[in-house]
Amino acid sequence: MSDPDTFKLKSIGVIHTPFKVQEGTPIQPVYAEGTTGAVEVFGPYRASLADLAGFERIWLVYWFDRAKANQPKVVPFRDTVPRGLFATRAPSRPNPIGLSPVRLLSVDELHGILRVADLDILDGTPLLDIKPYVPSFDSFPSAAAGWIDRLAVDREKADRRFEKDSDS
Amino acid sequence: MSDPDTFKLKSIGVIHTPFKVQEGTPIQPVYAEGTTGAVEVFGPYRASLADLAGFERIWLVYWFDRAKANQPKVVPFRDTVPRGLFATRAPSRPNPIGLSPVRLLSVDELHGILRVADLDILDGTPLLDIKPYVPSFDSFPSAAAGWIDRLAVDREKADRRFEKDSDS
Numbered sequence: 001m002s003d004p005d006t007f008k009l010k011s012i013g014v015i016h017t018p019f020k021v022q023e024g025t026p027i028q029p030v031y032a033e034g035t036t037g038a039v040e041v042f043g044p045y046r047a048s049l050a051d052l053a054g055f056e057r058i059w060l061v062y063w064f065d066r067a068k069a070n071q072p073k074v075v076p077f078r079d080t081v082p083r084g085l086f087a088t089r090a091p092s093r094p095n096p097i098g099l100s101p102v103r104l105l106s107v108d109e110l111h112g113i114l115r116v117a118d119l120d121i122l123d124g125t126p127l128l129d130i131k132p133y134v135p136s137f138d139s140f141p142s143a144a145a146g147w148i149d150r151l152a153v154d155r156e157k158a159d160r161r162f163e164k165d166s167d168s
Numbered sequence: 169m170s171d172p173d174t175f176k177l178k179s180i181g182v183i184h185t186p187f188k189v190q191e192g193t194p195i196q197p198v199y200a201e202g203t204t205g206a207v208e209v210f211g212p213y214r215a216s217l218a219d220l221a222g223f224e225r226i227w228l229v230y231w232f233d234r235a236k237a238n239q240p241k242v243v244p245f246r247d248t249v250p251r252g253l254f255a256t257r258a259p260s261r262p263n264p265i266g267l268s269p270v271r272l273l274s275v276d277e278l279h280g281i282l283r284v285a286d287l288d289i290l291d292g293t294p295l296l297d298i299k300p301y302v303p304s305f306d307s308f309p310s311a312a313a314g315w316i317d318r319l320a321v322d323r324e325k326a327d328r329r330f331e332k333d334s335d336s
Contacts, residue, residue, distance in 0.1 A: 005179040005294055007231050009263045028305045045262055047240040050252030054314030058254075061265055063175050072215040084218030084277075086226075086298040089305070094213055095177045095296045097229055097265065101306060109252075126173055128263045130254040134316050137196045137257070138269060139309040145302045146222030 013041040013112070013127035015062060017119045022066070022158045027077050028089070029100050029118040031156035036105070037119045039127060041112035049114070049130075053107040057133035058116070062098045063126040067091035067162050077158060078151045087146060091162050098125070101133050181209040181280070181295035183230060185287045190234070190326045195245050196257070197268050197286040199324035204273070205287045207295060209280035217282070217298075221275040225301035226284070230266045231294040235259035236330050245326060246319045255314060259330050266293070269301050 017037040019025040026032035039060065041049060052058065071092045073082040085093060098121065105115040114130075185205040187193040194200035207228065209217060220226065241250040242258045253261060266289065273283040282298075 007177040007179075007294070007296075009175040009177060009265075011173040011175075012262050030305055045240075045254075048253035048262075049255075050241065051255035051315055052252055054312065054317075055255065056312040057308055059267070061263070061267070072213075073218065084220055085216035086213075087217075087219035087223065087300050089299055089302070093297055094180050094216075095229070097177075097297050099227070099229070099267070099299065101308065126175070128175075129261055129265050131257055131267065132255050132313060132316065133308060133311050134257070134313045135309050135311050136313070136316075137198055139307045139311075140225055140269060140301060141303050141307045141309050143301050143303050143307075144222065144224040145300065145304070147219055148300065148302050148304075149222075 009128055011126035012045045013039060015039050015060065015121050015125040015127055017121050017123045019122050022122065022163050023160050025122060025158045026120040026156060027158050029102050029120050032118045032120045034117060035119045036115065036117045039114040039116055043112065046109055046112040049107055049109045052132065055104055055132045057101050058104045059131040059133055060100045060102055060121065060127065061129035061131065062121060063128055064091035064096035064098050065126055066122055066164050067096050068164050070094045077155045078153045079147060080152050083147060177296055179294035180213045181207060183207050183228065183289050183293040183295055185289050185291045187290050190290065190331050191328050193290060193326045194288040194324060195326050197270050197288050200286045200288045202285065203287045204283065204285045207282040207284055211280065214277055214280040217275055217277045220300065223272055223300045225269050226272050227299040227301055228268045228270055228295065229297035229299065230289060231296055232259035232264035232266050233294055234290055234332050235264050236332050238262045245323045246321045247315060248320045251315060
């Protein structure tokens with residue numbers, strides 16, 4: 001294989017949440033019900049918020065800016081043994097892109113503010129993209145989920161295992 | 169706001185599909201049932217494929233390398249009027265990150281090859297990440313979906329509207 005290509009991303013906004021540190025942050029939106037916050041979208045991108053009101057959920061795509069570097073295997077929050085990273089949602093990924101289906105409460109296109117709920121994201125996280133959640137595209141309620149279907153630990157909040165060392 | 173931060177991504181693999189051009193490519197995995205292909209994962213990332221077998225679907229996160237530059241509003245494939253880009257899944261995004269929940273058929277960890285089905289992706293697309301599809305995290309079957317719930321056009325395949333000009 002040739003050398004991997006590289007691509008450049010830019011932050012298009014910032015996600016504001018109640019969570020300042022990884023310890024205690026919900027590990028998925030389903031474990032964060034009722035947690036509210038805001039997505040601030042920078043000026044050049046605000047016109048693209050049109051027509052977003054009416055979607056009950058949106059995908060936030062963001063940069064795991066405070067995660068430890070890529071680890072090929074990790075002990076996930078909901079298990080006791082190491083698993084291949086791509087079989088987990090851990091943040092220590094080769095490209096640390098996060099993905100959360102959060103609940104959309106309101107859209108202020110003029111000021112670039114979305115009120116959102118069910119947040120599993122650290123305060124100040126750089127936003128990369130917003131996509132509408134579309135059940136007919138995204139919802140597969142009965143898809144088998146490997147080790148997660150037989151999970152060993154019923155944990156809903158993070159600890160510090162994926163925290164960048166410089167944060168300690 | 170301060171100047172937006174920038175981040176660097178690297179390709180961790182390549183997605184092989186039957187689709188050489190945008191025209192005729194399915195616009196979502198649900199419209200690509202039975203289409204098969206392969207995800208080639210580069211050497212350094214193959215150990216991270218452990219434990220992926222057993223997941224019926226995976227999220228492929230990839231780079232829309234042949235999409236037109238960001239457009240604030242687009243006429244989506246399934247509508248007749250312009251919509252805010254973030255209310256659509258169009259590829260011409262500020263950060264052209266694609267997201268597809270494809271069906272996982274088999275995993276060859278040693279050679280870094282996943283056989284996959286239900287592909288809505290162009291052949292040769294750079295891979296950025298793989299995440300397991302987890303219904304308890306990702307599936308919201310009854311979430312309202314704004315304009316898509318009232319869609320005007322029942323289209324399932326792409327045309328050339330989001331194609332980079334240099335491709336013509």
